[in-house]
Amino acid sequence: MNRQPLRLAIMEAMRILEAAGVSSPRTDAELIAAHVLGVERGRLPLVPLVDPAVVDAIGQMVAQRAKRVPLQHLVGWAALGDITVDVGPGVFVPRPETELLLEWGLKLLKGREYPVVVDLCTGSGALALAVAHARPDAVVYAVDIDPTALAWARHNAELRAAAGDSRIRLYSGDISDSAMFAELDGLVDLVLCNPPYVPEGTWVPPEVAEHDPAHAVFAEESGLAVIRHAVTVAARLLRPGGGLAIEHDDTHVAAVPSLVRARRVLTDVEDHPDLTGRPRFVTALRG
Template identity: 85%
Template sequence: MKRQPLRLAILEATRILTDAGVASPRSDAELIAAHVLGVERGRLPLVPLVDAAVVDAIGQLVAQRAKRVPLQHLLGWAALGGITVDVGAGVFVPRPETELLLEWGLSLLKGREYPIVVDLCTGSGALALALAHARPDAVVYAVDVDPHALAWARHNADARAAAGDTPIRLYSGDIADSHVFAELEGLVDLVLCNPPYVPEGTAVPPEVADYDPRHAVFASESGLAVIRHAVAAGARLLRPGGGLAIEHDDTHAAAVPALLRARRVLSDVRDHPDLAGRPRFVTARRADPAGVPG
């Protein structure tokens, strides 16, 4: 059978995804094509013609994406930092916005040798594993209360360790429990947290509503319930000069920084925008005993 231009298949996929309301139709079409071909997205121009079977395989995945099945579920992975992690049913899919939180954390750790890092609400383990990949000297602890998420995190942690990354230390626990990581109180250089924070009742895209675990997305108290526990955990775990970064909803630009400022041991509280310019994560530093940031 005659081979067909890959470019036309991608254009048709883009049209279908655009009509379906997918937010990034061209990007998704290209990533699906790259997945089917087993090549990196940037190498697609080097594949001008493909067999009809390839076009059909692309079309089948595009049809699923048009039904708003998450792209990451179709590909089987999500990227964060310099790594990819496996994702699927039962675990929250990492978002590009979290790259900025990771970058802030890595910047804080510059010049610190063998830092201790804690990732609260680790989910798939992506944030902890990306940090460990970027900083092989770090001792990285991660915790989640959901056994399904922990199964994914363990799977991903084993895969990254097999690839040569420094293993992380993965725990089951509720960050509302003040005994979680009690042995690390006052010793941690960096606490990161991407908690459930969407206020209950908020309308979300089908990819979130139908596929992300509800308890990993929504939180009570206008989305602040888990964030309150993350702030408390960060305040007790950080060493002087250590940093805390928590992702939050774009409606929390005032509320979440206020929670951090209410903690006398935290200083230099700042809110940061996401890739679209919306308020997305807050940071703070643990003050030294004299009240001056370290």
């Protein structure tokens, strides 16, 4: 059996993915190869030759990716912070942009013992679980309205607990409900929220349009409907000095900070760019 250069298989994968319009052909080709080989991406140069069966397996995954099936669905996981969570059909795939929101939240918690954290619209549970991993002393609550998303979140929570992380407290609920988490009013150190925020009718890539749940991507009122509720909830839950971070669409650079400033108890309102420099999330403190 003639072994073949892995480098050539990756180059061919890049060519196919680039022709298919995939935005990061090299990254995706290398991650697919690493997944098939069961090694970290950085160790690919240590695998110069592979069997034809490996080349075939890479080719099959590349063909699926070229059909714009999300890479995370193909490999079965997505990363956020220092953890990975399982993802697949029916749940929103965490994005790298949310790393910066997570970093802001963890920085706010430095020096606070046993902080209380709430993750609104938790989806796969990635944000809540990343906080619980970074801060084992935190009490982390997470809520979502979608039963499928909650099933993924429960699955991921069990996996993280088995790995030794603290358990999070998962709830089914609608953040427009004024009674939700009423027992936490004025007691929360950090509220995080990555809600559906893309204005309805906006073009999105096939990976999003065909695979992410629409209700986890799009929102009414030009994308602001769920964000409005999140701001209201945060103003109620946060203790003085507590912090809020909400992700938003890049068209919301003026609208979301204005919504937050309208709640007079929220101060130090600041908008932050994502990894590409686009406006992506707003933060505030409870006065």
